[in-house]
Amino acid sequence: MxxxxxxxxxxxxxxxxxxxxxxxxxxxxxxxxxxxxxxxxxxxxxxxxxxxxxxxxxxxxxxxxxxxxxxxxxxxxxxxxxxxxxxxxxxxxxxxxxxxxxxxxxxxxxxxxxxxxxxxxxxxxxxxxxxxxxxxxxxxxxxxxxxxxxxxxxxxxxxxxxxxxxxxxxxxxxxxxxxxxxxxxxxxxxxxxxxxxxxxxxxxxxxxxxxxxxxxxxxxxxxxxxxxxxxxxxxxxxxAFDNALAVLYTFPHLFATPPRLPSPALLMRALLTPCSKYDGARLTGLKEAVHRLKRKSRSFYLASSTFPALLRADLLLLYSFCRVADDLVDNASTAREAQEWITKLHKFLDNVYSDTGSSLVVSEHVRSHFPADTQSALLQLPAAKLSPQPLRDLLHGFEMDLAFNTAPLIETDEDLRLYSERVAGTVAQMCIQLIFQLYPTNLPTEEQRKIVAAGNHMGVALQYINIARDICVDAQIGRVYLPLTWLSEVGLSYDAVLKHPDHVQIESLRMRLLDKAFSLYEKATGAIQKLPSEARGPIRVAVESYMEIGRTLREDGYVVKAGRATVPRWRRVMVAWRTLNK
Known part of the structure; x- marks a missing residue:
């Protein structure tokens, strides 16, 4: 022995x-x-x-x-x-x-x-x-x-x-x-x-x-x-296990309601499914969505990895649609062209949510009116799991952006809040809708509404962080999202900020905006605990990854960079790990 x-x-x-x-x-x-x-x-x-x-x-x-x-x-x-x-x-x-x-x-x-x-x-x-x-x-x-x-x-x-x-x-x-x-x-x-x-x-x-x-x-x-x-x-x-799960969770036309813990027989059935039966259009949509997210939002891409596979796919496709719609409007050569894109997007939603519309009608409209590299983002939008109003409000937010071509738009705190609700609060609402679709809850309807409202507030907080970070970047494209009343209080004009977005007075306004963001964050963060357990931690990671940008901007001596990446990757990873451990 x-x-x-x-x-x-x-x-x-x-x-x-x-x-x-x-x-x-x-x-x-x-x-x-x-x-x-x-x-x-x-x-x-x-x-x-x-x-x-x-x-x-x-x-x-x-x-x-x-x-x-x-x-x-x-x-x-x-x-x-x-x-x-x-x-x-x-x-x-x-x-x-x-x-x-x-x-x-x-x-x-x-x-x-x-x-x-x-x-x-x-x-x-x-x-x-x-x-x-x-x-x-x-x-x-x-x-x-x-x-x-x-x-x-x-x-x-x-x-x-x-x-x-x-x-x-x-x-x-x-x-x-x-x-x-x-x-x-x-x-x-x-x-x-x-x-x-x-x-x-x-x-x-x-x-x-x-x-x-x-x-x-x-x-x-x-x-x-x-x-x-x-x-x-x-x-x-x-x-092999993950290959089977990918097939099970990616193709609802093959496996409509796969169990959370699939049996060995079901896993083998998924692995033996011929590749010719895969939905190629859905795979294209997911691949393009991942590419867009990696390129445009590294913080959210990192956070998305903590979501369960089924929910992650829907969130990627939702993000892809929002990103494509935003880019169509922002990259238009003229205001008229931008408005035409918004009109086409409204028509797209009309077709999607029409009682008489069919997938063929939607597909034909998209292929006839939108560029080839944007079509999968529209056609793979998980619209059946979303209500139309947040999507329409998102387009109204784009219309507010478009108004910057004629006159300053954000005059008061209320204008800033409305804009942020439309371009970011709506996205948070839709994320919560997708969560409740995948993980049904026994919460009363009124309680669910409160959670959705809190999500809207959190989206606004994240948009405030975004605006605070990108004051210089936005000025380069002729936009200032800081309210005119705030500018007036520190003796600045709209044109002055466009010419000198690094003006010394801007920093005090940046801190004011960050204070508002963190105030909204503190009020809304408790609602995350009421979400289904499968989504609770990942949502916290998504929120905290973005709020860390705000914390970075608040640090003494931090110099705001013209680029969009303000938090090192290692720090985002640590934030995610600490958040999930709470």
Missing amino acids: GFDYALVHLKYTIPPAALLTLLYRPLFTKLDVYKIAFLVAIAVVATIPWDSYLIRTRIWSYPSYVIVGPTLLEIPLEEVFFFVVQTYNTSLLYLILSKPTFQPVYLHAGPDASRGQWRTKRLAGQTLLLVAIAWGWRCIKEEGPGTYAGLIIVWAGPFLLLLWSLAYQFILGLPWTNTVVPIMLPTLYLWVVDTLALRRGTWVITAGTKYGVHLWDGLEIEEALFFFITNTLIVFGQL
């Missing part, structure tokens, strides 16, 4: 598990627990017969003085725990690294996804794995130095072949931070741990079943291969 193997866990596997759990704890969902438990169960069930065979045939062994004693099919319990903790650690690292990625945009629709280049890649991977399995089997039959390596490959190869065949698009297409990094970091770490264990004799590989080649002093090449392959299996398993 001994404790050497137990000490390996106490020193090297449990501390990373605790650290990764601490890091990911605020993001943990029931679905994450389900995914990890599912893979841990598969890892244990699939590994026990193989590991038991290796011990019974003396390919590797554990001296009695390094283990506590209890075994399962001759496998020390410390070894069984290793299956669990390795799968847990690698899975958690994968979840952390993949969280920012909106994975559905890496699906490929249509016949091209199942033939040509993709088919060649799939067949190449399958061929390589089949050759490796055949080579492994030959090594086992020869009962020579390649026995251990052959047993590793013959055991793991069929699983890798299955996972590759089901999820090769994700395995090849996702960013390397989602694939290579979560495989290699745990592998390198376990190589070091294994080196120390082999040197201490915690476990022993029988001579004659191994090549005697070392990756470095103390690390057998077979052990290096084992940990690389097992971590690859874990990550491929996570990728």
Whole structure:
């Protein structure tokens, strides 16, 4: 009886598990627990017969003085725990690294996804794995130095072949931070741990079943291969799981109401769905939405990664519509052209919400009257989940922007509040509508109205932050959103601000606007707690990520930059993590 193997866990596997759990704890969902438990169960069930065979045939062994004693099919319990903790650690690292990625945009629709280049890649991977399995089997039959390596490959190869065949698009297409990094970091770490264990004799590989080649002093090449392959299996398993979820949650015409915790049979059905049945138009809309959000609002893109997948897709499509509509008006060459775009957008909403309108009518109108690069944003708007009034009010906000071409518009506090309600409060209202659509609540109707109203106030607060940040940027396009009454109080004119937006008096007005923003924020923030639990934390992250811009602007000595990014990425990440931990 001994404790050497137990000490390996106490020193090297449990501390990373605790650290990764601490890091990911605020993001943990029931679905994450389900995914990890599912893979841990598969890892244990699939590994026990193989590991038991290796011990019974003396390919590797554990001296009695390094283990506590209890075994399962001759496998020390410390070894069984290793299956669990390795799968847990690698899975958690994968979840952390993949969280920012909106994975559905890496699906490929249509016949091209199942033939040509993709088919060649799939067949190449399958061929390589089949050759490796055949080579492994030959090594086992020869009962020579390649026995251990052959047993590793013959055991793991069929699983890798299955996972590759089901999820090769994700395995090849996702960013390397989602694939290579979560495989290699745990592998390198376990190589070091294994080196120390082999040197201490915690476990022993029988001579004659191994090549005697070392990756470095103390690390057998077979052990290096084992940990690389097992971590690859874990990550491929996570990728296949996420590939199935992406199909389930992205295509309502295929899976209308997928459960929050889908069964293995449903996951397999999603993976086996032909790419030709995917909704290519929806995928295009989501891809363009992600691109717009990354380019235009890095704070909200970071915050969006904390939302559940179904809600995140709807929010991305809503943002895409709002961004496209705003750009059509802002980028118009003349005021008349801008007004024409607003009129066309009103007509679009008329068609969408008409009792007699059809999707064909909406589609024909969009394709006839809007540029090709904007069409998916309109056609993929989740209008069925939204009431029309906030969308119409948003267009009225654009009309207020357009009025700047003829005369200053924001004369009083009330004008500023109305403008902000239309261009930002409406968006917050629609976000809450999407949340209540996806996560029905038992709250009374009046209470729901109060939450929507609080969302409107929060949207206004965020718009005030936006205006305070962009005084110089707005002046460059001929706009000043600070009320004329405020300018008059400090002895400035509208034209003076356009010419010198960095005037010393502007700073006091910026602080006044920020004070109003934080006052509204304090009044509205309590309503977030009444939202469904699935959306509560992510909404706080979205709000706090933007409010951090305001806190930055308030810091002594901070110099306002002409650009739009005022908070470093690391600081936004810390804000998100602290917010979710509250």
